[in-house]
Amino acid sequence: MITLALDAASGPGTIAVFDGDRLAAEAEVPMGARSGDRFFPSVLDALREAGTRASLVSRVCCGAGPGSFTSLRIVGAIAKGIAEGARASLHAMPSLALAVAADPLLPAGRYLVLSDALRGECFAQMCERTADGRVLVTRPAERLTPDALSTLAAGTGARLVGFTQADALVPHARGALALERGGALSIVDVAAWEPVYGRLAEAQVKWEAAHGRPLPAA
Numbered sequence: 001m002i003t004l005a006l007d008a009a010s011g012p013g014t015i016a017v018f019d020g021d022r023l024a025a026e027a028e029v030p031m032g033a034r035s036g037d038r039f040f041p042s043v044l045d046a047l048r049e050a051g052t053r054a055s056l057v058s059r060v061c062c063g064a065g066p067g068s069f070t071s072l073r074i075v076g077a078i079a080k081g082i083a084e085g086a087r088a089s090l091h092a093m094p095s096l097a098l099a100v101a102a103d104p105l106l107p108a109g110r111y112l113v114l115s116d117a118l119r120g121e122c123f124a125q126m127c128e129r130t131a132d133g134r135v136l137v138t139r140p141a142e143r144l145t146p147d148a149l150s151t152l153a154a155g156t157g158a159r160l161v162g163f164t165q166a167d168a169l170v171p172h173a174r175g176a177l178a179l180e181r182g183g184a185l186s187i188v189d190v191a192a193w194e195p196v197y198g199r200l201a202e203a204q205v206k207w208e209a210a211h212g213r214p215l216p217a218a
Contacts, residue, residue, distance in 0.1 A: 001058040002050075004082065005176035006043065008075040009067025009095030009195075010115040010123075010163070013039045016173040017050040024050035026174050031071040040078050057086045061176045061185060063095035066123045066141050066198025067115060076195045083190050090193060091185045093176060094137050096125030099162055101135040101175025101182075110138070112158035114165065117143050122163055123198050124149060126156065127184075134182040135175065143198055 003018040013029040025046040029039050047053050062079035065072050083090040096113040100106060108131045117123045126139035144152065153160055161167040179185055 002052050002056050003059050003061060003176065004043070004047070004054075004057045004079075004088075005061040005093070005173035006075050006079050007063030007093065007095050007098055007171050007173045008039070008071035009063045009065050009171055011170040013042075013071060013075060014098075014171065014173040015039075015043055015046045016176060017046050017052070018177060019050060019052070021177060023174055024052075026172075028172075031068065031074075039074055043078060043082070054082050055086050057082060057088045059083075059089040059091060060086075061091045061093050061173070061180075063098060063171060063173070063195070064092040065095050065195040066117070066143070067095055069197045072195040072197060076193075080190050080193070090188050090190045091180075092188045092193065092195075093173075093179055094125060094127075094141060094184055095171050096123060096141055096162070097127040097135055097137050097179060097184060098171035098173065098175040099169040100127050100129055101178035102172035103169060103175075104133065104178075110156060110158040112153055112156065112160050113169065113171075114149070114160060114162040115171075116163045117198060121145055122149060124152065126152075126158060130182070133178055135178045135184065136182040137179075137184045141196070141198070 005016040015027040017025040029042045060083040113125045115123045125141040128136045161169045
């Protein structure tokens with residue numbers, strides 16, 4: 001079974017292709033202005049490196065955020081398009097937990113993974129790595145102020161990793177199978193699913209401020 005895993009919640013976009021349990025190819029792609037259009041060609045390159053193609057993918061695992069609105073939109077659309085075209089199942093992954101899941105050398109323990117949420121806040125995801133390499137998500141991702149983060153970290157004894165920490169781990173799609181073993185993947189509807197962005201896009205915030213009402217749904 002060919003599994004294609006994609007994420008772009010924080011930092012570079014990441015790609016992993018698995019043939020069964022074997023990691024057959026992986027890649028990183030810069031994201032941001034004028035860079036997002038490189039992601040899809042890189043997905044096709046990774047599939048070719050793995051000796052397969054998009055039409056043979058059996059399932060697509062996509063980072064569900066929270067994180068960069070634009071990057072998550074780009075990668076989510078690509079994941080949904082490939083799943084639809086290949087008639088593959090689509091699975092959502094907690095993006096921040098991929099930072100712990102992607103590093104097989106991390107010791108077992110409790111981790112609080114952080115990424116920049118802008119405006120003086122951070123996104124935080126609590127997860128636990130077991131001795132056999134599974135990664136369990138033990139608390140939903142949330143957006144925290146520095147004070148709230150300090151309170152949570154002190155109360156749980158978790159090791160802080162990621163944004164602003166010396167352990168600058170970033171999510172990578174190659175952690176998909178470790179999350180699957182921990183029961184952290186969820187199958188979703190290809191047509192209806194959207195990533196969890198964590199906060200509104202800046203353009204939407206400005207529109208609603210100017211018009212005094214919520215932006216109508218598309």
